[in-house]
Amino acid sequence: MxxxxxxxxxxxxxxxxxxxxxxxxxxxxxxxxxxxxxxxxxxxxxxxxxxxxxxxxxxxxxxxxxTEKNKKILIPLEPSLKEYEIWKENFSQDFESLPKNVQDICEYGFLKMLNNVINHSEGTGVIIKTKWSPESINISIQDDGVGIFHKIQKSLCIKDVREIALHLSKGKLTTDPENHFGESIFFASRFFDDFHIISSGISYIRKNLDEDWFVETTKYKNLPGTGLIMRIALGSTRTIQEVYADYQHKNSEGILKFDKTHITVMLSKLPEEGYVSRYQARRICLGLEKFKSVVLDFKNISTIGHGFVDEIFRVFQLKYPKTKITFTNTNDDVQFMINNSLSQE
The missing domain is CATH 1.10.10.10 (Winged helix-like DNA-binding domain superfamily/Winged helix DNA-binding domain)
Incomplete structure (x- = not known):
C-alpha cells in the first residue's frame, strides 16, 4: 500500500x-x-x-x-535576423525563474554568441539547443558557416589554427574592428562555468571552476561551421559585475574600459614545442599593446628559455612601456629566468 x-x-x-x-x-x-x-x-x-x-x-x-525546458530550434540565417527576438520569443520565459545573476549570464551568452553567428559565420542556418538538468543549464549554438578559427586564421594571417585559442583568450580579438570590440567571447568564457568552442577540428575549452584552459584536436574535423556550448550551475553565485570588475577600470573620463587581461602562457605552445623561442613569445605579445595591464599565468610550466623571457619582458616592454606586465604561478626555475631577465634591464 x-x-x-x-x-x-x-x-x-x-x-x-x-x-x-x-x-x-x-x-x-x-x-x-x-x-x-x-x-x-x-x-x-x-x-x-x-x-x-x-x-x-x-x-x-x-x-x-x-522535458518542458529542453528545446531545439533551427533558424535560417538572414540579414534581418535579430538575436533578441529569438531569445524573447523562444527562450527568455524558461530562464525567468533562475536567480537574477544566472539569468543575466545566460542572456548575455545567448545574445552575444548568436550575434556573432549572425554577423560573422557566413552560414545559412543555426541550431540552438537548451538542455536542463537538476544542477545546470547548457546552451548550445551550432552554425554551418566558415568556422570561427578558419575565419580568424585567414583574417589575421595566422599560420597555425591551433594558435587562435591563445589569441581568443586574450580578448580584443575581432575580424571586424570597426563594428566590434572583440570582448564577447572573452567575457562569456569567464561568466559560464564551462565554455566550449568546436571548429576546424579544434576543441577550445575553458573551465572556470578550475581556472583552466584546454585545447585539443577532435574527431569532428569535417564538421562545418562553429559549435558553442555554454554551461552554468543553476545555483552559481557568479555575477557579470564581479567578472567585469576584474578586467575593467575607469578611464580619465570615468568610463569603464576593458583594459586588463589574464593569459594562460601554456596556450602559446603547440604540442611539439617547448617554451624557449622568441617566436612563441611573440604569439603571447601579439595585441597586448591594447591593454594597460597584463597578467601572465605560468601554471603547469616547468621551464622557459632566455629568448622567450627576453622577448616579453625586455623587447616588448621597451616598445610598449605603457602596458604593465606581471606574472603568477611561477615555479623556482621560471621565477629565476624572469628575475634574471629583469635584472639585466
Missing amino acids: VKSQAKEIRAYLLKKIPVHPKNIVAKAAKAFACSRTTVHRHLSRLLRDGEIIKTGTTRQIIYFLK
Missing part, C-alpha cells in the same frame, strides 16, 4: 507540476492528505532521477519537468 501510494504521489507530481509549478507541495499534500515533508521527499526522488528541475530558494522555489 505504501509503495502504491508513493507511485501515485510521484505520478501526480509529474502530471501537476506544469499546472502548479509554484505551489505543487501544497496541492499534493492536500490531494493525498499527507505532510509537506512527505511531498518534499518524493520531489527529491524525482530530482535525483533527473525527471524534474528545481529553481529558486525557500518561498521562491519553482519546479519544472525537464
Whole structure:
C-alpha cells in the first residue's frame, strides 16, 4: 500500500507540476492528505532521477519537468535576423525563474554568441539547443558557416589554427574592428562555468571552476561551421559585475574600459614545442599593446628559455612601456629566468 501510494504521489507530481509549478507541495499534500515533508521527499526522488528541475530558494522555489525546458530550434540565417527576438520569443520565459545573476549570464551568452553567428559565420542556418538538468543549464549554438578559427586564421594571417585559442583568450580579438570590440567571447568564457568552442577540428575549452584552459584536436574535423556550448550551475553565485570588475577600470573620463587581461602562457605552445623561442613569445605579445595591464599565468610550466623571457619582458616592454606586465604561478626555475631577465634591464 505504501509503495502504491508513493507511485501515485510521484505520478501526480509529474502530471501537476506544469499546472502548479509554484505551489505543487501544497496541492499534493492536500490531494493525498499527507505532510509537506512527505511531498518534499518524493520531489527529491524525482530530482535525483533527473525527471524534474528545481529553481529558486525557500518561498521562491519553482519546479519544472525537464522535458518542458529542453528545446531545439533551427533558424535560417538572414540579414534581418535579430538575436533578441529569438531569445524573447523562444527562450527568455524558461530562464525567468533562475536567480537574477544566472539569468543575466545566460542572456548575455545567448545574445552575444548568436550575434556573432549572425554577423560573422557566413552560414545559412543555426541550431540552438537548451538542455536542463537538476544542477545546470547548457546552451548550445551550432552554425554551418566558415568556422570561427578558419575565419580568424585567414583574417589575421595566422599560420597555425591551433594558435587562435591563445589569441581568443586574450580578448580584443575581432575580424571586424570597426563594428566590434572583440570582448564577447572573452567575457562569456569567464561568466559560464564551462565554455566550449568546436571548429576546424579544434576543441577550445575553458573551465572556470578550475581556472583552466584546454585545447585539443577532435574527431569532428569535417564538421562545418562553429559549435558553442555554454554551461552554468543553476545555483552559481557568479555575477557579470564581479567578472567585469576584474578586467575593467575607469578611464580619465570615468568610463569603464576593458583594459586588463589574464593569459594562460601554456596556450602559446603547440604540442611539439617547448617554451624557449622568441617566436612563441611573440604569439603571447601579439595585441597586448591594447591593454594597460597584463597578467601572465605560468601554471603547469616547468621551464622557459632566455629568448622567450627576453622577448616579453625586455623587447616588448621597451616598445610598449605603457602596458604593465606581471606574472603568477611561477615555479623556482621560471621565477629565476624572469628575475634574471629583469635584472639585466
